[in-house]
Amino acid sequence: MNKNIWSLITLSQPNCNSGIMRRIQILSVYFVLSLIAISIVSPGIFSEGAEDIPPLTMPATKPNPDAHIDVYERLEREKQEGYLKGKIEIIEDNYYFTTKQGFDYIHLEGSPSDIGYYHGLLLWEKIERGMASYAFLTEMRYDLNWDLCRVQGATYWPNIPAEYQLEIDGIVRGCVEKNARNPDGEVIDRFDIVAYNSIWDIWWRSSYIRNIIPIPIFQTDTIHHCSGFVATGDITTDGGFVICQSLWMPYHLPPSHGVFADIVPEAGHRILMELQAGMIWSGTEWYLNDAGLVVGETTLGDAPYQWLNTPAFVRIRQAIQYASSIDEFANIMTTNTNGAYCGDYVICDAETNEAGIVELGSHTYEVWKTDNGFHGSCNYPWDPEVRAEMEEPEGWDHGCYPRYMRLEQISQKYEGNINCEIAKRTLGDHWDMVEEKENKCHWTLCGHVENATGYPHGSLDGKTTNRTMTLNHETWARYGHSCGEDFIAADHAKNNPDYAYPNLRDMIAQPWTTFGFLEPITITVLDKNGEPVEGAQIAFENCADGYLHEGITGPGGMYHHPYFQTGTYNITARNGEFRGTIYVEFNQVNTLEISLTDKSDDDSHSSETQTTFVIVGLIIAGLLFVAIYRKSQKKPEQD
Numbered sequence: 001m002n003k004n005i006w007s008l009i010t011l012s013q014p015n016c017n018s019g020i021m022r023r024i025q026i027l028s029v030y031f032v033l034s035l036i037a038i039s040i041v042s043p044g045i046f047s048e049g050a051e052d053i054p055p056l057t058m059p060a061t062k063p064n065p066d067a068h069i070d071v072y073e074r075l076e077r078e079k080q081e082g083y084l085k086g087k088i089e090i091i092e093d094n095y096y097f098t099t100k101q102g103f104d105y106i107h108l109e110g111s112p113s114d115i116g117y118y119h120g121l122l123l124w125e126k127i128e129r130g131m132a133s134y135a136f137l138t139e140m141r142y143d144l145n146w147d148l149c150r151v152q153g154a155t156y157w158p159n160i161p162a163e164y165q166l167e168i169d170g171i172v173r174g175c176v177e178k179n180a181r182n183p184d185g186e187v188i189d190r191f192d193i194v195a196y197n198s199i200w201d202i203w204w205r206s207s208y209i210r211n212i213i214p215i216p217i218f219q220t221d222t223i224h225h226c227s228g229f230v231a232t233g234d235i236t237t238d239g240g241f242v243i244c245q246s247l248w249m250p251y252h253l254p255p256s257h258g259v260f261a262d263i264v265p266e267a268g269h270r271i272l273m274e275l276q277a278g279m280i281w282s283g284t285e286w287y288l289n290d291a292g293l294v295v296g297e298t299t300l301g302d303a304p305y306q307w308l309n310t311p312a313f314v315r316i317r318q319a320i321q322y323a324s325s326i327d328e329f330a331n332i333m334t335t336n337t338n339g340a341y342c343g344d345y346v347i348c349d350a351e352t353n354e355a356g357i358v359e360l361g362s363h364t365y366e367v368w369k370t371d372n373g374f375h376g377s378c379n380y381p382w383d384p385e386v387r388a389e390m391e392e393p394e395g396w397d398h399g400c401y402p403r404y405m406r407l408e409q410i411s412q413k414y415e416g417n418i419n420c421e422i423a424k425r426t427l428g429d430h431w432d433m434v435e436e437k438e439n440k441c442h443w444t445l446c447g448h449v450e451n452a453t454g455y456p457h458g459s460l461d462g463k464t465t466n467r468t469m470t471l472n473h474e475t476w477a478r479y480g481h482s483c484g485e486d487f488i489a490a491d492h493a494k495n496n497p498d499y500a501y502p503n504l505r506d507m508i509a510q511p512w513t514t515f516g517f518l519e520p521i522t523i524t525v526l527d528k529n530g531e532p533v534e535g536a537q538i539a540f541e542n543c544a545d546g547y548l549h550e551g552i553t554g555p556g557g558m559y560h561h562p563y564f565q566t567g568t569y570n571i572t573a574r575n576g577e578f579r580g581t582i583y584v585e586f587n588q589v590n591t592l593e594i595s596l597t598d599k600s601d602d603d604s605h606s607s608e609t610q611t612t613f614v615i616v617g618l619i620i621a622g623l624l625f626v627a628i629y630r631k632s633q634k635k636p637e638q639d
């Protein structure tokens with residue numbers, strides 16, 4: 001049962017220390033407007049041809065140490081170079097934490113309360129960072145300080161299902177145990193986590209009020225958020241779908257956005273999502289579920305707010321947890337909507353191989369889906385009704401249209417060849433359709449708004465997957481700009497003193513890597529006589545991204561890991577010559593028995609083979625020499 005909103009409000013201890021009158025003013029405006037609103041509101045363009053389309057440039061890449069050498073040599077080198085320095089693993093019965101290529105990577109399962117509690121416990125530092133960043137942004141853009149955000153967030157509490165109320169309270173417990181602090185320095189409480197989760201709903205409501213009453217205290221600028229596309233059928237390399245998306249936000253947020261979570265709730269589907277630490281929804285807009293749905297999002301503009309209805313953060317979490325098809329997803333997203341977080345929800349279904357977009361306005365929406373086609377998405381409302389509801393311009397007058405047209409170009413240029421590699425390059429693309437040149441700015445698919453205006457904002461990550469990977473619950477992701485460029489806070493401050501915010505940190509791009517569900521594996525290592533080998537070292541190399549994991553066998557020659565990423569791995573066991581492959585699959589018993597051969601036997605075998613090759617080679621060479629010599633001796637006689 002939902003707890004009464006007033007019971008939540010009476011728990012608050014607002015800390016008004018400045019601008020009290022202004023806040024009272026704002027609150028009054030909200031209150032009056034809420035009452036009024038509740039009473040009236042019930043709940044082939046580039047015909048030059050493909051040759052003229054600028055190609056996707058290969059994004060800058062860092063040296064990739066995946067040369068085909070002995071994996072132990074590589075592990076050793078990576079350790080020396082610090083690649084694995086600081087890598088930690090926490091393994092418990094129903095949660096797991098590790099790090100991978102710039103991301104935190106966690107597994108949570110159990111009751112809503114447990115899922116929330118371990119979330120808070122594992123990610124509290126990033127929750128502090130994320131909450132402070134969102135508080136900073138909200139004050140800057142909407143002049144709502146964190147106290148007001150907390151009050152605003154509380155109004156959503158009655159619209160949060162009990163399952164998610166428990167999860168939110170669980171996050172609070174985990175944070176409290178770690179003494180995590182809100183932006184005002186107070187120990188985090190329920191108000192903080194509710195406000196933080198509903199912050200986009202709060203922004204939408206604030207924008208709506210600002211739009212109907214132009215109060216000068218509210219300030220917003222043109223916001224460019226996210227690039228992506230969906231493709232399926234003839235346009236892709238293998239006929240299966242390809243989907244991608246990059247999150248654009250101010251650079252105050254990293255690294256709090258960089259978390260991949262494998263969540264096993266008691267009800268509904270298992271979820272893999274990139275999440276903004278502390279949120280029960282993604283907040284970075286990348287989800288997979290075990291029904292085979294993949295969802296991304298690029299945000300659209302303001303539309304009429306619908307009071308008392310279900311907030312966006314609840315609908316999106318419900319949709320990914322309970323929907324099994326594009327239509328079910330659209331139904332949840334559009335039912336009882338509060339009109340917040342309008343966006344293009346790019347979506348693919350691995351069961352049907354359909355690609356689609358749910359373009360969500362407030363009272364309007366459009367569901368586009370196909371089993372053969374391409375659709376770009378980049379904050380441009382392509383549906384006429386949705387666009388009209390948002391009162392946004394059409395075509396080149398819209399600031400996000402250049403990226404939309406660039407996606408059209410790419411779909412033509414790479415028709416029949418679209419795959420995850422093209423998606424990665426698309427997300428890292430710097431072709432500016434306005435200036436018609438390579439130009440890292442706000443008009444390019446890889447967002448570098450800081451180069452255009454100085455404001456530190458742009459792409460924080462990239463994600464892509466295809467049908468094959470989705471069926472195995474896997475996705476590619478890259479921390480930082482998809483092009484591989486770093487954001488260096490000190491350099492930015494030097495070049496843009498007006499935007500030298502103290503809360504900016506370096507964002508160092510990491511290599512593309514994969515994430516998936518985490519499943520148990522058991523490896524048993526036996527010697528050539530079939531006896532178990534304790535202390536044997538095993539290296540697992542992910543066949544997709546080359547990422548290495550190593551383990552050591554215990555008693556019985558067994559190596560067991562309860563949370564191992566789904567995927568295909570090359571396995572090497574040290575002190576022997578075993579090389580093999582394991583397919584770690586969802587809901588399967590992932591076990592493998594490795595029989596080692598004796599290394600010295602193998603070496604001698606190898607040298608015998610080499611000797612045989614040398615002898616055979618010499619004999620063939622000798623015979624050829626004799627044949628050529630005889631032929632040359634016969635020539636004069638023939639003449």
Ligand SMILES: [Zn+2]
Nearest residue numbers: 428446481483
């Ligand atoms: Zn870039």
